[in-house]
Amino acid sequence: MIAVGANFVSTNYLANSLVGPVMQAQSQLTNAMTEESTGQYANLGLQLGDQSGYELSLKEQVGQLQTLTTGNSVVSTGLSTAQSALSAIQKSAQTTLDNLTAWTPAGDSGPSLQNMGQSALESLIASANTTSGDQYVFGGINSASAPMADYSSTPASAAKTAIDQAFQTTFGVLPSDPGAANISASAMQSFLSGPFAALFQGASWSADWSSALSVNTSAEIAPGQTVTTSTNANQPGFQQLAQAYAMLTEFGGSALSGDARQAVATAASSLVSQGVDSMINVQAELGSTESAVTNANSSMSSQLTILQGQIGNLDAVNATATAAQISSLTNQIQMAYELTSRLQQLNLAQYLPIP
C-alpha cells in the first residue's frame, strides 16, 4: 500500500493537470485577439459592470453634440445665405438712393424714375425669395413657400391691384391716366403718407405682399442653447423698401406733374434710407447669431474631444499591453503542449528493458 500524502500525485491528475490551464489560456487568447483587432474590450458590459450606464451616457452626449454640430452647419449655411441676400438688397437700395439724389424732374424726360423703381423692386423680391437648400430663408417658419409674390405679373398681382385701387379712391383716376397730371405735390404727399403707406403695414402687408410668418425659425445650437436662426420678410426694412420701390414704379411715370414726381422721389429716398438702416439692424442680428453658432461649434468640439477621451479611458484597451498578452499566452500554451508530451514520456515502463 502506497502512502497518500502531500507529495503524492496520481498519474491521472498528472496527465490531465494541464488541460484546465490550456483551455483557460485559449479562451483568454481569443478575447485578447478580439481586443487587439477592435481596440475595445471583448466583453464591454462584463468589463465595465455598473459603469456601463456611465459609458452609455457619455456616448449619448457625443451623439448629441455631433448631431448639433451637423445641424449647426445647416444653420450657418442658412445664415450666410440670408446675409448675402441682405447685402444684395442693401447694395441695390444704396444705388437707388444715389440715383434718387441725382434725379431732378427737369432732367427726366422719360420714365427713368419708374425704371429705377421697377428694377429695384424686382431685385428686392428676388432677394427676399432666396433659398438655402429648399428653404426660403426669409419665410420665417413658413419656409416652404416663397415669401414675396411677383409684383409685375399678369394678371396684376394683389399688391398692384390694391395700390391702383387706393389711388383711384383718392384721386378718381389711375396713375397712368393723363388726368393724373393735375394732382398737386401736397395732395400726392398726403396720399403717400396716408392710404398708400397703410398698404405696407399689418394685415394689408400680409395679404398682398408677404406670405412669410413673423415667427422666426429657431434651433438648438448647443445643448440647452436655442437661438433664433432666421429673419423674415415682414421686417420693417422689407416694408420700407417695398413701399419706396412701389411708389417709384407706380407714380414715377411721366403722367404725373414734375412737382408731384419730386414729392414721390423725396418720399422714396427718405424711405429707402430708413430701409437701409433697418436692413443693417437685421444684418447685425443675424451676424450675432452667426457668431453664437461659431462659438457653440468650437466649444462643442472641445467638449467632444474631452468626452471621447473619457470614453477611450473606459472602453479602449492598450494595444501594446494586449499584444504582449497575446505573445505571452501563445508561449504559455506552447509550453503546456510541450510539458504534456514530456509528461507522457515520463513513465517508468519506458525505462525498463523488455524481457
Add this chain to the structure above:
Amino acid sequence: VATNGSESIYTDSGVTLFQDTPRTVSFTPTLTLVDGMNGGAVSVDGVPITGANSPMPIQSGALAGYAALRDTLAPEYQAQLDQIAGGLINTFAESDQSAAPTLPSLPGLFTTPGATSLPLMSATTGLGAAIEVNPNVDPSQGGNPNLLRDGGISDPGNPAYTYNATGAASYTGRIQQLLGQIVATQSFDPSAGLDSSANLTDYANASVSWLQAENQQASDASSYQNALATQANSALSNATGVNLDAEMTNMLNLENSYASTAKLLTTVNSMFSSLLQAA
C-alpha cells in the same frame, strides 16, 4: 456517510435527495407564461427548493441559477424595460392644445396597439413588448411623418392635438418641446428596483448599469466556483487515483521476489536431487 456505512445526499439547503431510496425531483411546467406571471417551482420530495415560497431554497448550482434568472433577474429587468416603455409613451404624449383644454392627453409617437389613454407608471406590465411607433406617423404604414413636427399623431382628425396650427414647414416648437421632455425628470415605479425619479435617458442608463453589474457579479461567482471545482477535482484525483510509477515499482518488487523465490526453490530442489543421487 452514517456510522453504519449508509450514505445520504442532501442539497445545500438541507433537503434530502437520497436516503435509502432516491427522492423524486419534480417540476410542473407552465405552458404559457404571460407577462408578470411567475413559473412553477422545482420540488424535491414535495418540498419546493426554488422560488419565493420555498422554505429551504437552494443557494448555488445550475438549478438555483436558472431559477434566480427566471424568478428574480428576468422579471426585474422586464419591469425596468416596461417602465422605460411607459416613460417613453408618456414623454411623447400629446396634450390638448385648445385655448381651454378639455380633452385628456393621448399617446403620441409611441403607443401600444389600441391604446386610448396614457399608461399609468404603476401599471406598465407588458408595455415593453407591446410598444410600437404610432401607425399614424409611420410612412410604411400609410402614416404622415410630418405629424412629428406638427403634432396630432394621436388623433390626426382632431385639430385639438395639433401644435403647429399654421402648418409652417420650419416649425420647431413641438420638436424642441419633446427634446426638453426627454431630459425632464419624471417619476418611475420604485418596484422596478431603480431610482423612482429620474429623466428617461438616465433611467435607461441605470437599467444597463444594473444589468451589467449583475453580469459582473455572476461572472465573478462563476470563476470562483470554477477554481473551487478544479481544486476539489485534483484533491479527489489524488485521493482516489494511483501513481503508475509507484505501482510499477511495486510490481517489479513482486516480480523480483517471485523470481528469487523461484530461484530458491530451484536451488533447494537441486540440493535434494544431489543428495538422492549420492545415496
